[in-house]
Amino acid sequence: MTVQVEINEALGREYEAGFISDIESETFEPGLDESVIERISKMKNEPEWMLEWRLGAFREWLKMEEPDWALVDYPKIDFQAIAYYSAPKSMKDKPKSLDEVDPELIRTYEKLGIPLIEQQMLAGIAVDAVFDSVSVVTTFREKLYEAGVIFCPISEAIVEYPELVKKYLGSVVGRKDNYYSALNCAVFTDGSFVYIPKGVRCPMELSTYFRINEQNTGQFERTLIIADEGSHVSYLEGCTAPQRDENQLHAAVVELIAMDNAEIKYSTVQNWYPGDENGKGGIYNFVTKRGICHTSAKISWTQVETGSAVTWKYPSCILKGDNSVGEFYSVALTRGRQQADTGTKMIHIGKNTKSTIITKGISAGRSNNSYRGLVKMMASADGARNFTECDSLLIGDKCGAHTFPYIESRNPSAIVEHEATTSKVSDEQLFLCRQRGLDPEKAVSMIVNGFCKEVFKELPMEFAVEASKLLEISLEGSVG
Amino acid sequence: MSNTKSLLTIKDLYAGIEEKQIIKGFNLDIKPGEVHAIMGPNGAGKSTMGYVLSGRDGYEVESGSVTFNGQNLLEMEIEERANAGLFLAFQYPVEIPGVSNLEFLKASVDAVRAANGEEAISSSELLKQAKAACKQVDLPLAFLKRGVNEGFSGGEKKRNELMQMLLLKPKLCILDETDSGLDIDALQLVAKGVNSQRSEDRSFIIVTHYQRLLDYIKPDFVHVLADGKIVKSGDASLALELESQGYAWLENGNVEAKIEG
Numbered sequence A: 001m002t003v004q005v006e007i008n009e010a011l012g013r014e015y016e017a018g019f020i021s022d023i024e025s026e027t028f029e030p031g032l033d034e035s036v037i038e039r040i041s042k043m044k045n046e047p048e049w050m051l052e053w054r055l056g057a058f059r060e061w062l063k064m065e066e067p068d069w070a071l072v073d074y075p076k077i078d079f080q081a082i083a084y085y086s087a088p089k090s091m092k093d094k095p096k097s098l099d100e101v102d103p104e105l106i107r108t109y110e111k112l113g114i115p116l117i118e119q120q121m122l123a124g125i126a127v128d129a130v131f132d133s134v135s136v137v138t139t140f141r142e143k144l145y146e147a148g149v150i151f152c153p154i155s156e157a158i159v160e161y162p163e164l165v166k167k168y169l170g171s172v173v174g175r176k177d178n179y180y181s182a183l184n185c186a187v188f189t190d191g192s193f194v195y196i197p198k199g200v201r202c203p204m205e206l207s208t209y210f211r212i213n214e215q216n217t218g219q220f221e222r223t224l225i226i227a228d229e230g231s232h233v234s235y236l237e238g239c240t241a242p243q244r245d246e247n248q249l250h251a252a253v254v255e256l257i258a259m260d261n262a263e264i265k266y267s268t269v270q271n272w273y274p275g276d277e278n279g280k281g282g283i284y285n286f287v288t289k290r291g292i293c294h295t296s297a298k299i300s301w302t303q304v305e306t307g308s309a310v311t312w313k314y315p316s317c318i319l320k321g322d323n324s325v326g327e328f329y330s331v332a333l334t335r336g337r338q339q340a341d342t343g344t345k346m347i348h349i350g351k352n353t354k355s356t357i358i359t360k361g362i363s364a365g366r367s368n369n370s371y372r373g374l375v376k377m378m379a380s381a382d383g384a385r386n387f388t389e390c391d392s393l394l395i396g397d398k399c400g401a402h403t404f405p406y407i408e409s410r411n412p413s414a415i416v417e418h419e420a421t422t423s424k425v426s427d428e429q430l431f432l433c434r435q436r437g438l439d440p441e442k443a444v445s446m447i448v449n450g451f452c453k454e455v456f457k458e459l460p461m462e463f464a465v466e467a468s469k470l471l472e473i474s475l476e477g478s479v480g
Numbered sequence B: 001m002s003n004t005k006s007l008l009t010i011k012d013l014y015a016g017i018e019e020k021q022i023i024k025g026f027n028l029d030i031k032p033g034e035v036h037a038i039m040g041p042n043g044a045g046k047s048t049m050g051y052v053l054s055g056r057d058g059y060e061v062e063s064g065s066v067t068f069n070g071q072n073l074l075e076m077e078i079e080e081r082a083n084a085g086l087f088l089a090f091q092y093p094v095e096i097p098g099v100s101n102l103e104f105l106k107a108s109v110d111a112v113r114a115a116n117g118e119e120a121i122s123s124s125e126l127l128k129q130a131k132a133a134c135k136q137v138d139l140p141l142a143f144l145k146r147g148v149n150e151g152f153s154g155g156e157k158k159r160n161e162l163m164q165m166l167l168l169k170p171k172l173c174i175l176d177e178t179d180s181g182l183d184i185d186a187l188q189l190v191a192k193g194v195n196s197q198r199s200e201d202r203s204f205i206i207v208t209h210y211q212r213l214l215d216y217i218k219p220d221f222v223h224v225l226a227d228g229k230i231v232k233s234g235d236a237s238l239a240l241e242l243e244s245q246g247y248a249w250l251e252n253g254n255v256e257a258k259i260e261g
Helices: A003-010 A034-043 A048-063 A089-093 A103-111 A141-146 A154-160 A162-168 A179-187 A427-435 A440-456 A461-474 B046-054 B078-083 B101-115 B123-136 B154-168 B184-197 B236-245
Strands: A025-027 A086-088 A125-131 A134-138 A150-153 A192-196 A205-211 A222-227 A232-240 A247-250 A253-258 A263-270 A282-293 A298-305 A310-313 A316-319 A325-334 A339-348 A354-363 A368-377 A385-394 A400-409 A415-424 B008-017 B020-030 B035-039 B059-068 B086-089 B096-100 B172-176 B203-208 B221-226 B229-234
Touching: A034 A048, A034 A179, A048 A179, A103 A125, A103 A205, A125 A141, A125 A150, A134 A150, A134 A154, A141 A150, A150 A154, A154 A162, A154 A192, A154 A222, A162 A222, A179 A253, A179 A282, A192 A205, A192 A232, A222 A232, A222 A263, A253 A263, A253 A298, A263 A282, A263 A461, A282 A298, A282 A325, A298 A310, A298 A339, A298 A440, A298 A461, A316 A325, A316 A354, A325 A339, A325 A368, A325 A440, A325 A461, A339 A354, A354 A368, A354 A400, A354 A440, A368 A385, A368 A415, A385 A400, A385 A440, A400 A415, A427 A440, A427 B078, A427 B096, A440 A461, A440 B096, A440 B101, B008 B046, B020 B046, B020 B059, B020 B229, B035 B046, B035 B236, B046 B059, B046 B078, B046 B086, B046 B172, B046 B203, B078 B086, B078 B101, B086 B154, B096 B101, B101 B123, B101 B154, B123 B154, B154 B184, B172 B184, B221 B236, B229 B236
Parallel strands: A125 A205, A192 A222, A205 A232, A222 A253, A232 A263, A247 A282, A253 A282, A263 A298, A282 A310, A282 A316, A298 A325, A310 A339, A316 A339, A325 A354, A339 A368, A354 A385, A368 A400, A385 A415, B035 B203, B035 B221, B086 B172, B172 B203
Antiparallel strands: A025 A086, A125 A134, A150 A192, B008 B020, B008 B059, B221 B229
């Protein structure tokens, strides 16, 4: 028996978040036109300006073409076959407190390891739980409010804090930015809104947990985080979905605004259902994430991507202010027939801006894993610096790793460094681990974890452990 | 001693890699506490022996039997053999970047303990033992935090192997040309570590090309391996004879007739 076969057998585990919750939902009929957008807007009790904004985006979207430059291959999406809104019926009366929330919803999150009852939660982490198209509950809101921090579903922010939303929504990712972001602007349903006032260091980790449950629905989440001058926030998002044979679309937009001297740390642990080993089912994860840094501000993206059938995602930083800093740390693991095309864009505008990109791509099975990144030094970016390191690890001989670095420099004083490596989990490494008593599963996950260490250490501590466990589980059937 | 139960018994072993027969009728019996040196010219099958015993993929056994501590070794997986107390010190230890030595030691020790129905070792106890082992093999404590063999010199890698051995406390240690590439100081240090581990319930197979390691680790038995089988056995004095006369002295028609290097 070869090592590869043994690993396959040892790792014969299921996608653990693949269960379906039995919750009665109110779901729109599939289809998309202006009346659907009007209905979404009405369900959310949105003001007129918001509806107009959505319709404007929809009209732009109709004129746009689906992008095809990424190294991913999937059948054309029928946007009329998707339902654009789905919410648990019990959410219609807007439960005032956790006691009024359907226990089945709370159980769903518990099963996913996200207790929503504050006493049971990890101390110091506030959670916004988004289920299909609505936010189910947001914990620790009062405590955060005392510190002046606003953490609530974006649908609520539109009604409660219209000035902030109006000013910043679409300010970093414009409505015409790209095909999926335009679609998101038209039909987004929920997501999180965060505002950290001047000089405040957010007293807790904030997190949003996205769950897709209903069949044939798309999830279009929208997150907006504003860190005012000198403030500091660390935010984490997690995502899972049931195991289904059909593909489902997730097209999110995340915008970050870091004002002067502010710092935002944004971490993602993405574990959408990846489809089965033959590539049937799974989430299409087409996401636009971008932040803007004003003077001396810092935005740090850390992502651990293990799920989704197709990933198309480039969390980016616009380093507008002088001395601002952008960071991107990424672990992307693909296996089975998964395809990931992910990376970042660092746009250096201000003087002495700095960016760091560290990515670890792990490919197994028959998957394809691509890093695509742009480092752009504008003429104004005197003394700007970038350092990029892209490492790929291959498990088995039927997978692919690709690197597409784009560098544009218009300023001779800017310095751009790029390093890339490709390696394999070698038979020698596996043999050493097994000769020391480790089974093949443990051996592979240890080697892969070691490969990812540089990125994991950027995650908040609680999540570093979770990410490392997730990686272990995700290596299921990874070789052969 | 003769009534003691054997730890390892190899009978009429024929084995090789990719259909190429390398081990051709190998016999060996090792009792607990014994130190056996296996010497021989390049290509005699010395390293192959270690790989076959530890079960490395690609090494196929054609016929013969190997009994280890009462069990049929050849039916066991690599990690089962390790957990049963078989330890191979590598000639060229591989690097595992990003996995700290300490993490690796804990995973290994815990695997062995789990196989024996014991609980995982506490981190503080492991650290205590690891620190002591570091001291014994003269590696700075900082090595515990570094990636397994990552950027280590040849000598440091060998000492790191020894450190793993000290923590895992195996029943049988196979040292595969541990002396290769070591200067005399490092060699003495490794020998000291091995000697400190000699005990009634731990046996050693020391695979070496040269006699010099045996100046420091005195074997109970010396075997000369040529063309896949033992052509001569004796006590420690055999190694000295070999040293002075070369392998050609064995005058076996199939034996490659000189020491290289």
